Each structure stands twice: as C-alpha cells, then as structure tokens.
Amino acid sequence: MPKPEIVFVTGNANKLREVSMILGGDASPFTLVNEPLDLEELQGADLQEIALAKLQQAVHALGPGRPVFVEDTALSFDEFNGLPGAYIKWFIKSMGLAKVVKMLDSFENKGAYAITTIAYADSKGQLHVFQGKTHGTIVDSRGHTNFGWDSIFQPDESQNNETYAEMAKEDKNKISQRGRAFAQLKEYLYNTGI
C-alpha cells in the first residue's frame, strides 16, 4: 500500500528540505508532497490567526479530505515588542540583512524570539496549531546567506556561539523554532495518523 500523502504548502525549497528532514524523511509513515500555492497573508499581530487564515485558503484550494499544513516563521525583537514578527520576510527582502541588523544598532538589547507557527488541517478537516520558539541574539551576518535570516540569528543554546547558518543542519533542527514546532506535528501525526 502506498504511504498516505500530506501536503506542505510552501514555495521555499529550503523550508521543504528542512521540514522533510525533521518529519523523518524517507522513514516517515507518510509522503510529504509540496504544493506551492500562492496564499494571501493577513496583516496582524496574532501569528496563529495569520497561519490559520493561510491554512483555510489552502484547504479551499485543495478540496476536502487532503491533509495539509502551512507554516509561518516570525522573528520578534525583544525591543520591538513582537515586531518585525511575521513581517520579517518583507524586511529581509526589501532592506537586506545588514540593514535589518543596523535597525537594532541603537538598542542595547539585541535579543529576539524566533517563532514558527504550523497550522494543520487533518483528513477530516479538523484544524490544529503547533508553535515552536527559540530565543537568541541578532548579530552581524555570519555563515551562508541563502536561508532567510539564519546568518544573523545566534540562538542562546548554540554550543559555540554559532549562528543558525554556521550550525550543522541536525544541530540546528534540535534547537530551532521550526524543529520544535515540527517535532510536535510529527508526534501528533505518528500517534494519531493523518
């Protein structure tokens, strides 16, 4: 019998690879299928609402009975009281990493929470939200710069003061907000089915 499919809506190849790895790769009891749907994202302070609104569009686009999840990752500076948050992707895209770091120059506290929110609709259409958080510090870019803001985020739990971009993938996934959020989804899927 072929493995059941679960859809991950993302247009980001790096996220797809990372999530596939976290969910167990080839050893997992289901097949991860990518659908790069173009989903609208709401403004708003509440990360769960943003993810659920995206999910509802995905469910609508894919039709009933297909298990599907979306994820959204926010970067919330301690001094900015939650912001840039979900908007961080627009800041990175518009300003580049160096200027995002520079925004914090005048603030002594460079702390930030990275937060991944997953919204998942199971095969019966029931909705579930999982969230993972990791605290760290915003630093000058170190390491590869091909995955969002990984090179300017140094997690507090990093053993050698490395940024995400400098860490081995497996080490990053153990402590990252995305790793933590998807570990919850994985546990749910492995225990409950899809």
Place this chain on the structure above:
Amino acid sequence: MPKPEIVFVTGNANKLREVSMILGGDASPFTLVNEPLDLEELQGADLQEIALAKLQQAVHALGPGRPVFVEDTALSFDEFNGLPGAYIKWFIKSMGLAKVVKMLDSFENKGAYAITTIAYADSKGQLHVFQGKTHGTIVDSRGHTNFGWDSIFQPDESQNNETYAEMAKEDKNKISQRGRAFAQLKEYLYNTGI
C-alpha cells in the same frame, strides 16, 4: 432631495474628521457616512493591492450600489526601501513613537515618504485608486501625539520646520499625502458624481 451618501470605512475618528474636511465638509454635494467595518488587511509590498483587497471586502459587506471608499496610509523610510510602509501602524502600536525614531538612529538618511492610497467603488461597482505622496524627515516627536505618527514626520514643504502635529490642520491638509489623495477623489466626485 437629500444628498447622496458615500461610505468611508474607518474606525479612526481623526481620519474621519480630516477626510470630511478635505472633501468639503457640509458644503459638499454628498453626505459622508462612516462604517467602522472590521476589514482584513493583506501583507504585501503593493499598497494598491492592499487597498483594493480591503475595498472588495467592504463592497461585499455593504452590498451593491453603495459608493464606498477605504484608505490606507503608509510611511516608507528611504533607507528601508519601502518599509515599514503599510506596517507602520503596527510598529507605532507595538513600539511607540520614540522607538520607531530610534530604529533610524544609525542611518544618516532620515527621509521618508508618506503615502495615502484610496480605493473607491462607485455606485456602479467600478473601482478607482487614488494616491497622494509627501516626502519628509523622521524627527524626534514634537506636537500632539494623538494622531498616529504625525508628531515624528516633518514634511519637506513645512514652512517653519514643523511636524504635521505642530501644523494647523488646514496647512497640513494642503501638503499632506492624505490631502493630496483626497483632493483627487474630491475632483473625481465633483466632476463625475458618485
């Protein structure tokens, strides 16, 4: 015959007062009616798309045949390549004015464009977009602080280096992005009807 009604969707009493004044107040050939609908706002870099998406929800909520407009005002720092843009309201709300100014401390160029985008659906359901822009400088807060970021924006055209918050309302409306956008809507409405 009673004047025809035109709906302005806003929950902001200051905006309502300002727009009513710009559109001609009691002397105008139509009555401005406020509907504080709760419209969702999309993320995205394109201000026209954000305004049109809001407008379409308003048209849907009010039903056909009712002329309605929405407005969205962005503040785009020169150094931030368009941002915070439409997200400025979230930054003001979360961080407060002083920290928004502080974000620019390390940048020599404190220039910014204020941009008001109006999306208008006429009584036949046709859509129109009007946009007004004003360039200025982000400064330490001066003047009243009860209307968004008016106290930290000093328009280049200000005669006495005043912020919006320090200017007389009539003087502000002559050079402000909102004044310019609504002057276009006013001209359209006065010439074409609603």
